[in-house]
Amino acid sequence: MKMLVILSHELLEEQIKEANEKLNVDLIVEIPSELKKIWGNISPEGPFPVDLVEKIIKWINENAKEEDYVLVQGDFGATYYVVDYCIKSGRVPIYATTNREVEERIENGVTRIERVFRHVNFRKYLPYK
Numbered sequence: 001m002k003m004l005v006i007l008s009h010e011l012l013e014e015q016i017k018e019a020n021e022k023l024n025v026d027l028i029v030e031i032p033s034e035l036k037k038i039w040g041n042i043s044p045e046g047p048f049p050v051d052l053v054e055k056i057i058k059w060i061n062e063n064a065k066e067e068d069y070v071l072v073q074g075d076f077g078a079t080y081y082v083v084d085y086c087i088k089s090g091r092v093p094i095y096a097t098t099n100r101e102v103e104e105r106i107e108n109g110v111t112r113i114e115r116v117f118r119h120v121n122f123r124k125y126l127p128y129k
Helices: 013-021 033-040 050-063 076-088
Strands: 002-006 027-030 069-072 092-107 110-124
Touching: 002 050, 013 110, 033 050, 050 076, 069 076, 076 092
Parallel strands: 002 027, 002 069, 069 092
Antiparallel strands: 092 110
């Protein structure tokens, strides 16, 4: 089983472990750097950049078969577009869930807030029924 990774950051060790052990993934394929740059820099201005996101779709087509996992997280519109494609083409789109821990400290009249995100598990994106 293969898992394509479409994120603007690297997978955590615990995510790799879960993919291997719980999803039976034996090959993780990270998005190439040129596409990762596109994915992480989708402009919030103007219309949806279909031509750019179609490059991601082409990469999925070339690297995943039906029933392979595709981990997708990023810009809401781009994520929706890719997830919709994956569902329609028989790939299994998933996302990572996290616990968020927030610590607030006041030092010398300055409030500092630290947020820590801890991986919990992967979930499948589901179509509305």
